Structure formats: structure tokens, C-alpha cells
Amino acid sequence: MPEDSLSKVFAALADPTRRDIVARLADGDATVGELAEPYDVSVQAVSKHLKVLEDAGLVTRSRQAQRRPVHLEAEVFDLMEKWIERYRRKAEERYRRLDRVLAELASEDTPHRDEGNAS
Amino acid sequence: MPEDSLSKVFAALADPTRRDIVARLADGDATVGELAEPYDVSVQAVSKHLKVLEDAGLVTRSRQAQRRPVHLEAEVFDLMEKWIERYRRKAEERYRRLDRVLAELASEDTPHRDEGNAS
DNA sequence: CGCGAATTCAACCAGATGGTTGACAACGGC
DNA sequence: GCCGTTGTCAACCATCTGGTTGAATTCGCG
Structure with a gap:
């Protein structure tokens, strides 16, 4: 169980999809739906990826109506x-x-x- | 996919023990036994860690009699x-x-x- | 030659991970 | 006020991971 933050960050970036998400977020914030669109996986899977990135401190999510814009930290x-x-x-x-x-x-x-x- | 090598490197460093091994190797090459000594796990476990680091290209292992000195790349x-x-x-x-x-x-x-x- | 030390291989196990589908909560637009 | 859109939660499943123990391998040394 990698409780320490460095482990979480490295683990988060060890996944190609998550690295791609980070890469795209570097160009600007995006919603979960927008982020999920290019990939061949469910929105739920992307939501999980975002949770991992968030736990690692790589992204933050605000609340804007029913949308959750994702922002790269x-x-x-x-x-x-x-x-x-x-x-x-x-x-x-x-x-x-x-x-x-x-x-x-x-x-x-x-x-x-x-x-x-x-x- | 050259992306995959990046995945391996990040994954390798996502483990605290492996990061510690890398840290110690920065001070000089060491054998498996030496590396395993401070940790509370079997030598076999450390050998596995080294395999992960090697697959990620972070270390190389030469052969010197029955010892396998580990070198940081x-x-x-x-x-x-x-x-x-x-x-x-x-x-x-x-x-x-x-x-x-x-x-x-x-x-x-x-x-x-x-x-x-x-x- | 054969013992012993250093290391890896093999089989196994518990728990994490990444994916799925289905249900449900929150909210804006009609 | 309901409906569709957006996103999360929950349960489930296959696979990967990190650890174990036990056996095999590769050598130096007496």
C-alpha cells in the first residue's frame, strides 16, 4: 500500500491512459466526458483514472453544475x-x-x- | 509503443523499496545480498525487485563469479x-x-x- | 571432488488494479 | 415538474503484483 505521495504519483503516471489524460489536460481543463471520448473505454473507467490522478495530487476537480471540470496541478x-x-x-x-x-x-x-x- | 518503456519506469519507481534501492545504488554498485540486507524481506523478493528495475532499464547486472553486482543506469x-x-x-x-x-x-x-x- | 555461498526459478497466495455493467444522484432545459 | 445529460457508486471479474517457501543453478574454495 503506497501511502506516501511519491509512490502515488509514480503509480498514477505508470498508466499510459492516465499519462495521456495528463498530457491533454496540459492544454486546458476538460470534463470527464470530453476526456473519455477518445478512449475505447467506459466513462466510469475514466472516472476511476481521474480518481487515481486526484489522489496523487496531479489534478483537482471543481464543481460546475453537474459537470466536474478537471484541472492539472x-x-x-x-x-x-x-x-x-x-x-x-x-x-x-x-x-x-x-x-x-x-x-x-x-x-x-x-x-x-x-x-x-x-x- | 515507445510509451510503454515510460510505463515500466514509472511503475518501477512507484514502489518505496525499489526507490530506496535506486537511492542506494546511486552511491555505488552493490550485490543482491548487500541490497537485501537492510530490508525485512527475503532475498528472493529483492531479486524480483531488481528484475523489475532491470526490465525498466534502470539498472544492469553484470556477472562476477556467482555474484551479480547491480549497477544504476x-x-x-x-x-x-x-x-x-x-x-x-x-x-x-x-x-x-x-x-x-x-x-x-x-x-x-x-x-x-x-x-x-x-x- | 564436493561443500557452501549467492542468486534465480517455480509454485503458490493475498490483495491491488483496471475493466465491465447497472443503479442512482445532481442539475439545466423545456 | 419531469427528462435527459453528466458523473459517481457498487458489485463483480480477470489479471498483475509483491510477498512467501523450497528447489535448482553457478561458482569459489579447501
């Missing part, structure tokens, strides 16, 4: 990017360090002249 | 960030535009045509 993206950036940077840094070590080893190993590099 | 992060950045930017851009329109509407009373958001 961009803030959550920051949460993800922060996480990703953190470990990407670490990994790259480590990679550069390793690269340097390998370069050193390579230059030492280069058999330009007789080297007795035993062990 | 940072490239996949780019894929995610590209996706996120794209829609975050769009949403923010739209927000700024909306803001401007609202400001206009507020200052002059002239009713404009409805902007954007066709079906």
Missing part, C-alpha cells in the same frame, strides 16, 4: 523532478569519478615501455 | 524528466496565459471570446 511535478534530479546527479558524479580513475589506470597500463606491473 | 532518468518537463512547461505556460487574460478581463469590462480549450 503542476506542482506535483516538482516533487518528482526533485527526487529524480537528486539521484541522477549522484550517479553521474560517481560516473565521472570512475571515469577519471579508469583513465588513470589506462595511462599507467599503457605499455609504452617495459612495465613490470605485477599483482 | 542514469540515462533512463532523462526519459522521465523529458516527459515531465514537457507537460509541466505547458501547464505553467497556460497558467501564465490564463493569468494574463484574467487580468485583462478584470481591468476592462469588455467581454472577450472564450479562449482555447476546444474539444
Whole structure:
């Protein structure tokens, strides 16, 4: 049970339909019906998808008569990017360090002249 | 569907244990046993997690005697960030535009045509 | 050669997920 | 005031997921 928010966000975006919904909402708010129209699934299924996105904090739904316009919340993206950036940077840094070590080893190993590099 | 690889990556990171594994691998490669040690689950469970991460392209496993050192691949992060950045930017851009329109509407009373958001 | 350590494979199980259909709540237009 | 539109709730179903245990595999080492 992913109670933590990052898990919910990643899980929400792990579904292609939901990612597509997010993509379309980036162009503007839309109602459930409008969102459901292009897909080959029931409106209920899309409503469920929206609930997942809402629980993840990716969208909000207001009330406008019997319609529920869906709105994309961009803030959550920051949460993800922060996480990703953190470990990407670490990994790259480590990679550069390793690269340097390998370069050193390579230059030492280069058999330009007789080297007795035993062990 | 190249979209599907994105699904795998997001799904892989939707699990707290797997995110923690990624976090630890950012500090350096590790074996399955080492990775499993801090968690209260069997080594087999961790092995499964690693398979998920590997299928998502987040880690690679080499072979070193009977050990399988696990290595973090940072490239996949780019894929995610590209996706996120794209829609975050769009949403923010739209927000700024909306803001401007609202400001206009507020200052002059002239009713404009409805902007954007066709079906 | 064979034991033991590291890891994966296989079968199984509980619970989450994504889809369906059917009923119902809320509201605007006649 | 009713009716159709919009959306959610509920029950149900198949499949996926994350965990378990137990057996198999792959090696280094004495």
C-alpha cells in the first residue's frame, strides 16, 4: 500500500491512459466526458483514472453544475523532478569519478615501455 | 509503443523499496545480498525487485563469479524528466496565459471570446 | 571432488488494479 | 415538474503484483 505521495504519483503516471489524460489536460481543463471520448473505454473507467490522478495530487476537480471540470496541478511535478534530479546527479558524479580513475589506470597500463606491473 | 518503456519506469519507481534501492545504488554498485540486507524481506523478493528495475532499464547486472553486482543506469532518468518537463512547461505556460487574460478581463469590462480549450 | 555461498526459478497466495455493467444522484432545459 | 445529460457508486471479474517457501543453478574454495 503506497501511502506516501511519491509512490502515488509514480503509480498514477505508470498508466499510459492516465499519462495521456495528463498530457491533454496540459492544454486546458476538460470534463470527464470530453476526456473519455477518445478512449475505447467506459466513462466510469475514466472516472476511476481521474480518481487515481486526484489522489496523487496531479489534478483537482471543481464543481460546475453537474459537470466536474478537471484541472492539472503542476506542482506535483516538482516533487518528482526533485527526487529524480537528486539521484541522477549522484550517479553521474560517481560516473565521472570512475571515469577519471579508469583513465588513470589506462595511462599507467599503457605499455609504452617495459612495465613490470605485477599483482 | 515507445510509451510503454515510460510505463515500466514509472511503475518501477512507484514502489518505496525499489526507490530506496535506486537511492542506494546511486552511491555505488552493490550485490543482491548487500541490497537485501537492510530490508525485512527475503532475498528472493529483492531479486524480483531488481528484475523489475532491470526490465525498466534502470539498472544492469553484470556477472562476477556467482555474484551479480547491480549497477544504476542514469540515462533512463532523462526519459522521465523529458516527459515531465514537457507537460509541466505547458501547464505553467497556460497558467501564465490564463493569468494574463484574467487580468485583462478584470481591468476592462469588455467581454472577450472564450479562449482555447476546444474539444 | 564436493561443500557452501549467492542468486534465480517455480509454485503458490493475498490483495491491488483496471475493466465491465447497472443503479442512482445532481442539475439545466423545456 | 419531469427528462435527459453528466458523473459517481457498487458489485463483480480477470489479471498483475509483491510477498512467501523450497528447489535448482553457478561458482569459489579447501
